[in-house]
Amino acid sequence: MKYVDNVKSQMRKGMLEYCILLLLHKEQAYASDIIHKLKEARLIVVEGTLYPLLTRLKNEDLLSYEWIESTQGPPRKYYKLTEKGEESLGELEVSWTELNETVNHIANK
Secondary structure: OHHHHHHHHHHHHHHHHHHHHHHHHHOOEEHHHHHHHHHHOOOOOOHHHHHHHHHHHHHOOOEEEEEEOOOOOOOEEEEEEOHHHHHHHHHHHHHHHHHHHHHHHHHOO
């Protein structure tokens, strides 16, 4: 089972960035909202994983953020895709479609 657990973990890690870009393509979001939406989709992520990933994506100019005042406490950092992020998402969507078709082809042979 260790092998299967490791492969499943690697698959989830590989999909996490793509899923974050998909979420932020729809609307800008606060980190806690991103975690909630990922959990709703059964992709479990903790803050200790998400924040470094968001920082890396921002440093790669795929994301930007803005501070928005909150009615419940301090201002919140809302993330959104940059133009480069939108382009990268488009490329990932093509790769996902190709990969999905390949796996389905092999599985159905």
